[in-house]
Amino acid sequence: MQGEPSELFVAPHGNDANEGSARAPFATLERARDQIRVLGTSAGLPEGGVTVWIRGGVYQRQRAFELTEGDSGKGSSPITYRACPGESVRVIGGVIISRFSRVDDESVLKRLKPSVRDRVLSADLSEHGVTDCGTLTSRGFARPVLPAHAELFVDGEPMTLAQWPQSGEFLKIAGFDKPLKDEWGTTTGDLTGGFTYEGDCPLTWEPDDDIWVHGYWSYDWANSYERVRHIDPRTRTVTTHPPHGNYSYRVGQRFYFLNVLEELDAPGEYYVDRRRGRLYLLPPDEQEVPRDVILSILEAPLVALQRVSHVSFEDLTFECSRGDGIVATGCEHVSVKACTIKNLGNRGIVIRGGKNVAVAGCTVFNNGDGGFDIEGGDRQTLEPADHVVANNHIHHIARWSRCYQTAINVHGVGHLITHNLIHDLPHCAILFWGNEITVENNEIYSVCLETGDAGAIYTGRDYTFRGNVIRRNFIHHTGGVGMGSMAVYMDDCVSGTSICENIFWDVTRAVFLGGGRDFEVRNNVFVDCHPAIELDSRGTSDHPVWRRMVMGYMKEQYEKMRPSEPPYRVRYPELAAIEPYFSGTNGVPPEGNVITHNVCLGEWVRIDESAAPLVEIRDNFVDGEPSFCDPAYGVFALGPNSPVVQAGFAPIPVEEIGLVRNEVRTSIPPRVGTRLEHVHRENRNGVLVSAKNLGDSPAEGSLRLRVRRAGVPVPLAFPEWKFTLLPGETASSEFPLEGVDGSVTVETYSKVPDVRPSRLTIALDA
Structure with missing residues (x-):
């Protein structure tokens, strides 16, 4: 190794003909990369390595940055x-759109609602160099991850494609033409x-071959987008391609x-006419x-790494593409630190194979698909x-892909998921x-929040998933429609996970063991869960669905791992x-499930009659x-x-949970709180x-209330409550509930990071 650590500089105003110094920076990441190649092949990389300092500004990518x-x-x-300090x-x-005008095309104006005709803006995309906006694709459950269509972002926030009904609302399937069992x-x-559907809005729509429907067609955990073939407003029937x-x-x-286009009527909605480029x-x-x-x-990843080692990216923001943020394939000792990864069409970071790849201290939000998708190990x-x-x-x-595109999705062997803060997702938080x-x-x-029969932490359908540990997590105030949601969902006879020292608060079915074996559920806290633990015996059911799963698919998965031979026989x-x-x-x-030394305030266990004699339950408070x-x-x-504690429960170090x-x-x-x-x-x-400040620094934020009856929003408008709190300080505000009766659930919610929600169900007199 030669000399002192080396530094190169890149800046938006730079020039690739420069020397790459602070005074004469390069213009592109590729030029800095190529200069490092020269260093490596001539004198060798210097002791201490090379830092590429990137000056502030916007770097528009037309292709992936490849290493x-x-x-x-x-x-x-x-x-x-890394970014300069x-x-x-x-x-x-993406492309910056800077030239807008009022709509003056009569053929477009007549399709817009009168209330918005003078407020909708239009931009000619060809004037901005855009010739390919991509197409909407059929995304969702069990569909491949494909590049997204061109999306619009304003002031760092994603806009909404014009839709009916408004964002967050749904129609209901009223019937169908071809019944089946x-x-x-x-x-x-x-x-x-x-x-078939209910409602008359499509009567006003002009025929268009690029209208889509998004739905949870059969189950609350399986969504997809489908392109409409035909709408018959007379019979209110929709068929899809x-x-x-x-x-x-x-x-x-x-x-x-x-x-x-006809439903472009809410602030923040947009529509792209791909034929006309507007x-x-x-x-x-x-x-x-x-x-x-x-x-x-851009459809390609913003950064693509292939068999790279000992490289890191720090303090950078990756945003506004139609594909993934960073894809690392076969890499070792690569890290992504303190980066912001947002507004992507697909996932934030994808890791395929390799060893010792770390993602730490990043903030990830508003992606069309997931956060981190990781595979590795044998x-x-x-x-x-x-x-x-x-x-x-x-x-x-x-x-976009509302189901099974999670904050963190890991496959393989030997991964650590620790100290993350995860919230506001339609489906699961962590899949493993x-x-x-x-x-x-x-x-x-x-x-x-938008799905049912789902889990904050989820896995399923394999007896050989072993050695996994779910420990010292705080899971609370999960959502769910239909069947609701679980905090830890061990589905379809998956087995052998240790679930210890967690805190579960105000969740449905905090720990759900779906017929599996050899679980250890120990030293957890359950507060206001319904119930704390549920266990069934679907593995012995004679229903054809369960019997095919256990004696077919799960037997095949079991045999693939050769459990009678090392290393499985030993481990x-x-x-x-x-x-x-x-x-x-x-x-x-x-068999083999042990539930011990847990603390429960609220409903305790719910266990199938046939499973009860097989479970060891002891020393719980x-x-x-x-x-x-x-509390x-x-x-x-x-x-x-x-x-x-006197009875043998080991206190959980709650101060160590979450971001550090x-x-x-x-x-x-x-x-x-x-x-x-x-x-x-x-x-x-x-x-x-x-609201109470539970931290060690002043907190400034806001929250709102929402009311639901049987899971359906109640149209009440509450003002935003803003607060400023010193450490340990509490403030309160009262809000009336007018014109509401029956049993309703009131919830707090906030866009401010880590304002924890609360929930209260009230029976109101008429």
Whole structure:
């Protein structure tokens, strides 16, 4: 190794003919990369490595920034691409749209509603160099990840394709033309025959071959987008183009129409006329002409790494493309630190294979698909990948592929998911598939908001997923429609996970064990869960669906791992007890489960009658007061004199859960707890909202209320409540509930990071 660490500089005003110094920077990342290649092949990389300092500004990408094996650093000579201190670097995959005008095309004006005709803006995309806007594709459950269509972002926020009904609302399937029986014997509708709906809006729409529908056609955990073939407004029937969605149509399931010019009627909605190359926008927030407007264009990843090692990216923002942010294939000792990854069409970071890849201290939000999608390790040999996802803040993702595109999705062996804050997702927060995966010290809330029969942490359908640990997580206030949601969902006979030292608060079915074996559920706290733990025995059911799953698919997966041979025979000797059941006719029973030393306030366990004799339940604290520090605001620390500590419960270090301040993440959002109380004064109902600063720095934020009845929003408008709180300080405000009766659920919600939600169900007199 030669000399001192080297520095190169890149700036928007630079020139690739320059020398790459601070005074004469390069213009592109490629030029800096090529200069590092020269260093490596001539004198060798210097001791201490090379830092590419990137000056603040916008870097528009028309292709991926690619690094290959020859662009690697070494252990003592790493290569770092990072923003200059205090400067904002935006790497974007879109085009800035700067020239708007009022709509003057009569053929367009007559399709717009009279109330918005003088407010909708138009831009000629060809004037901005845009010739390809992509197309909408059939995305969703069990569909491949494909580049998104061109999307519009204004002031850093994604706009909404014009739709009916408004964003967040759904229509219901009223019927179908071709009935059929599904695998459960229920009458549903054949997808090729179309479905019927209620409402008259399509009567005003002109025929268009690019109208789409998005729906949960059969189940609340399986969505898809389908292109409309034909709408018959007279019979209110919709048929779609193949490929059709999954399963079948069920009456009462949810859907909406999108990409409809006539429904461009809400601030923040847009429409792209791909034939004419024109963009139409109803500006958000009553802006005359929006300022920061970007249309996503690039389909390739913003950064593509192939067999790279000892390279890191730090303090950069990756945004506004139609594809993934960073894709790392076969890489080792690569890290992404303190980056912001947002407004992408697909996923934030994709890791395929390799070893020791770390994603730390990043903030990820508003992606069309997921946050981090990670594969690595060898399930046959149990060689670990040792990938790490640590201390990231992930929220408001899966804007398009609503199901199974999660904050963190990991496959393989030997991954660590720790100290992440995850919230505001339509479906699951963390999916894991494999062995020796540890999920610990994460805080998760407000997930599964649009789906049902889902879990904040989920895996399923494999007896050989072993050695996994779910430990010291705080999961609270999950959502869910239909069947609701679970905090830890061990689905379809998956087995062998240790679920220990977690806190579950106000969730349905906190720990759900769907017929699996060899679970350890120990030293957890359950507060207001319904129930704390549920266990069924579907593995022994004689229903054809379950029998095919266990004796067919799961037996095949079991045999693939050769559990009678090393390393499985040595690492997981309990697997040997399963094999004899595959030779029988009664299925696989849920044996080997242990539930011990847990604390529960609320409903305790719900266990199938046939499974109850097989479960060991002992030494749990389910009666009495545990003496938590501040449970109303979600602080479930225990003092040394707590009766549960005296009974053998090990206190959970709650202060270590969630984001932590360190050299990578130098600041964390203040933690604000909220609570709701019903107040009744002089025949008037209301709610008292309180907020408490649980952190060690001042907190400034706001929150709103929403009301639901049986899961359906109640149209009440509440003012935004703004607060400023010193550490430990509490403030309150009262809101009336007028014109509401029956049983309703009131919730707090906030766009401010880590203002924890609260929820209260009230029975109101008519």
